[in-house]
Amino acid sequence: DTGVSQDPRHKITKRGQNVTFRCDPISEHNRLYWYRQTLGQGPEFLTYFQNEAQLEKSRLLSDRFSAERPKGSFSTLEIQRTEQGDSAMYLCASSSTGGARSPLHFGNGTRLTVT
């Protein structure tokens, strides 16, 4: 399977703990995106990378959130001091060139539950 893969699929954590998610994009895709989705809403943009450079961050991404893509391949999203409001599906997506005619391909997502 050469699609986008995310790990773990599910994560349950207690409030105040740190969590880290991993995303492996489609290998030839140089753009990688993180989105968050809550029930009844569309995916909300968090951040995106072109190769290893983080080019854009949403204001939704508070100081407790950090994302990296150190070698321009896989990416990690870390949430520090989790809060109940962080409970959501975290989706990773990749695309080849970005922009016109280059849609996003999503991974299965990581469902985070903060208790």
Added chain:
Amino acid sequence: RKEVEQDPGPFNVPEGATVAFNCTYSNSASQSFFWYRQDCRKEPKLLMSVYSSGNEDGRFTAQLNRASQYISLLIRDSKLSDSATYLCVVILNTGNQFYFGTGTSLTVIP
């Protein structure tokens, strides 16, 4: 104002019906448009791109109206398997951010 607005529905239609969804976008600089399908508790999957001249893929037809800033999706001869949430997506001319609507829920009833 949100970049993309959709009627959340739900739309409940009988098998074989034709159903249409609209999606409006606020930024006239929007460059590219897509429809995604999302099944319950699954990731969004690309359904089709939306081209200026309109495009069709089997029972699905997508159209773009730049003057009124909306895109539409028409599903003909609805199948039970079409039941899902349909998300419209808009990309600005910067090409960096994909803006998603909240999704329109469709249930096709036997």
